[in-house]
Amino acid sequence: MKNVLVSLPKPFMVLAPMDDVTETVFRRVVQACAPADLMFTEFVNVDALCSAGRTAALRRLRFETAENPLIAQIWGKTPENFYTVANELVDMGFDGVDINMGCPDKSVVKNAAGGGMIKYPDQALEVIRATRDGLAGRLPLSVKTRIGFNEYDEAWLGAILNEKLNMLSIHLRTVKEMSKVPAHWEWAGRVRTLRDELSPDTLLVGNGDVTSYAEAQKLALKYGYDGVMIGRGVFYDPFVFAKESPWPTLSARDKVLIFKKHVRLFRETWQDGERPIAPLNKFCKIYVNDFPSAKDYRVRLMSCGSAMELETTIDQILKELA
Numbered sequence: 613m614k615n616v617l618v619s620l621p622k623p624f625m626v627l628a629p630m631d632d633v634t635e636t637v638f639r640r641v642v643q644a645c646a647p648a649d650l651m652f653t654e655f656v657n658v659d660a661l662c663s664a665g666r667t668a669a670l671r672r673l674r675f676e677t678a679e680n681p682l683i684a685q686i687w688g689k690t691p692e693n694f695y696t697v698a699n700e701l702v703d704m705g706f707d708g709v710d711i712n713m714g715c716p717d718k719s720v721v722k723n724a725a726g727g728g729m730i731k732y733p734d735q736a737l738e739v740i741r742a743t744r745d746g747l748a749g750r751l752p753l754s755v756k757t758r759i760g761f762n763e764y765d766e767a768w769l770g771a772i773l774n775e776k777l778n779m780l781s782i783h784l785r786t787v788k789e790m791s792k793v794p795a796h797w798e799w800a801g802r803v804r805t806l807r808d809e810l811s812p813d814t815l816l817v818g819n820g821d822v823t824s825y826a827e828a829q830k831l832a833l834k835y836g837y838d839g840v841m842i843g844r845g846v847f848y849d850p851f852v853f854a855k856e857s858p859w860p861t862l863s864a865r866d867k868v869l870i871f872k873k874h875v876r877l878f879r880e881t882w883q884d885g886e887r888p889i890a891p892l893n894k895f896c897k898i899y900v901n902d903f904p905s906a907k908d909y910r911v912r913l914m915s916c917g918s919a920m921e922l923e924t925t926i927d928q929i930l931k932e933l934a
């Protein structure tokens with residue numbers, strides 16, 4: 613098996629999968645700022661990939677080699693579709709396949725998918741096995757889940773650890789908690805002990821509220837984790853994976869230049885409305901932030917109707933900032 617996970621540094625830093633955020637363009641921007649050791653795609657629905665919606669779903673899997681190592685994250689309901697998609701992903705150049713078993717979105721959970729799988733462990737195990745069969749030992753298999761549905765659930769964690777996954781990423785909250793309470797790092801040691809008992813070869817990645825490289829290192833060391841995953845931390849610092857982030861000392865111009873790069877890549881990558889430009893507003897908030905007049909600039913930028921207009925407005929702002 614081609615398993616890049618075993619050669620990652622310890623502890624390794626992971627960019628979390630984030631729907632509508634961690635697509636190919638943003639991943640390349642993050643890699644250029646301060647690279648993570650491992651990245652994930654946004655979650656992609658296997659049932660959509662095996663239906664008429666395939667073309668749109670495939671866009672979520674687009675990537676370039678600069679983004680490796682990269683794991684494709686899948687979710688869905690039907691074991692046969694997990695099998696089919698896993699088999700296809702092997703030839704697409706991914707470094708691993710991850711199953712989302714933690715998404716708390718109501719529409720996902722009510723279909724017993726994502727975080728809803730925690731309530732139906734037998735179904736979850738069937739999905740893990742179908743995916744493993746599809747991969748046929750050619751790529752590592754991992755799961756990203758939460759500590760439980762309503763509360764910490766050792767039976768759930770034990771059941772998936774007994775599947776001897778190559779990696780388990782654990783978001784230290786319950787599904788019910790969504791992201792409304794601080795992550796329960798106090799449970800991290802217990803999950804680690806369980807991993808050591810049941811599946812010592814499964815790499816364990818902790819996730820929840822980490823906002824800097826130093827904090828990630830500290831937590832990994834404290835709880836003996838193999839890796840730490842950072843999601844929203846990248847919204848406050850695109851250099852979050854740097855040992856010492858330059859972000860607080862960057863000039864307004866330098867920050868806007870990173871946004872320009874993002875918009876340029878977006879325009880080159882997503883042609884003919886393949887992706888709506890609305891998510892660019894989310895990114896605007898990341899880069900055009902923490903400097904005087906940033907809010908006024910954002911108002912101008914967010915009123916743009918196309919990526920082209922956005923780039924022209926950014927150029928005007930750069931002139932004003934010169």
Ligand SMILES: Cc1cc2nc3c(=O)[nH]c(=O)nc-3n(C[C@H](O)[C@H](O)[C@H](O)COP(=O)(O)O)c2cc1C
Nearest residue numbers: 628629630631654655712783820821822842843844
């Ligand atoms: C906008 C957004 C989209 C997300 N999409 C996904 C996803 O597609 N797959 C997934 O496993 N988790 C997803 N998550 C959850 C994150 O991967 C992560 O587990 C969560 O944000 C907690 O980590 P953090 O505190 O470092 O952000 C998403 C989170 C956010 C904020």
